[in-house]
Amino acid sequence: DQSPRQDAGGRLGRAAAAVGPRGACPPAMEDELSFSDIYGGRLALQRRYYSPSCREFCLSCPRLSLRSLTAVTCSVWLAAYGLFSLCENSMILSAAIFITLIGLLGYLHFVKIDQETLLIIDSLGIQMTSSYASGKESTTFIEMGKVKDVIINEAIYMSAKPRLDCLIEVYRSCQEILAHQKATSTSP
DSSP, rough: OOOOSSSSSHHHHHHHHHOOTSSSOOOEEEEEEEEEEETSSSEEEEEEETTTTEEEEEEEEEOOOOHHHHHHHHHHHHHHHHEEEEEEOOOHHHHHHHHHHHHHHHHHIOOOOOEEEEEEEEEEEEEEEEETTOOOOEEEEGGGGGOOOOOOOTTSSOOOOBBBHHHHHHHHHHHHHHHHHHHHHHHO
């Protein structure tokens, strides 16, 4: 069954099924670590070990705060009401509501990421998936033949902005898999 599922296991199932009938990864050993982002927010890192050559990392970000959403919405609407009371033009209130709704939808669909996943299979490649608050997913796949090394590059790609300790955890595992891949590709 290739039906999409919301969890990271569903994405792994599709990736493993693409490898062949045997699948690339057996059932996982899983653990979860807690880290902080650069702003002090809580991040959860789930590590799934399928084999020495297949691992998955899911970094979950905090959900959208109702408090911050309410504060922004109230600020925009209060400013619009202030302008309305000066100008007595109802278009200002309509525009404020419209801008708030469009802004919120744009933020949820293009900016707010709930989860970022890194799946690395030494014989296949690296898959990076970002799951947005709106349900949209963005996936990038890099074939293993094109990967020379994995580096930490100031977490520019990740929207979660994890601290260095979280990045080092993922980096070390990626280096282990790359070393395993090099060892198995050079043996006769």
